[in-house]
Amino acid sequence: MTRRLVSALAIAVAVALPTAVSAAEFGTAAEAKAMIDKAAVTLKDGEAAALAKFNDAAGGFRDRDLYVFCFDSKGGAFTAHPNKALVGSDVRNLKEKDGSPLGEKLFAAQQEGTVTTVQYKFPRPGGSDPVPKETYLIKVGGQACGVGYYK
Template identity: 35%
Template sequence: MLKISRVAVAVVSSALAMGAAFAEERASADDAMKLLDKAEAHFKAAGAEQAYADFSSKDKGWQDRDLYVFCFDKDGVALAHGANEKLIGKNLSELKDADGNLFIGAMVKTGLSGGGWTDYRWANPVSKKIEPKSSYAKPFADGICGVGIYK
């Protein structure tokens, strides 16, 4: 009986440690807000064109775990995208999430109205799975920029 208890304790301890390690890989809402604040400061200092290029580049430090910066104009055209630079220049206003929701338009509207969170389901670039996501977007010049977290 004592051996089973030790094994059970070891299994539970391993599961808890793995859960904690996975939790550390995921960024928090606070982490997202800090990255967006940093992006806003860079945008103001470097200018829109340079900032958009930097946010979209994989080697400029604008990706952290499952976080990345994205920017859209008021019509939903991608100006920067830290997870998929192939989206830049495309109008994504009609893009639907895994549940069929037009989330880009909602995000742009929320961002242009002063900022806020938009919930949707999207592919996590780290896990490659469809997961619940919430992105905070706020106004940048004539569009919005944002950062999202996977839940």
């Protein structure tokens, strides 16, 4: 009987372990929310310094697939993003893979001092198939910033 119990436990651990490891590969909703809250406080302390931190890989605002991105709340130009090619481009030009206006959704959702959410489908890093993703977005002064996580 003990032998069966040990075998059953070994099988259960073998099945559960890959799920636990892969879940840690990506950020969670709670982690994304905590990061956007931290970003809002950092923006309130000084916009230029905050944007420098958000754009710096070692600035404390990147964790696995979680990162802060920002755009000018009036003009729409990206001011912070890990993909440096996007900085300076208009957020409203972003599209989902199916052509849906992702950037326009983000631009329209910004609200001063209030975290809003935008849901869409986007490929995971290294992937090509769109999967559900949600972004927490907040406007602080002249910046609208977001952190998205994959559901």
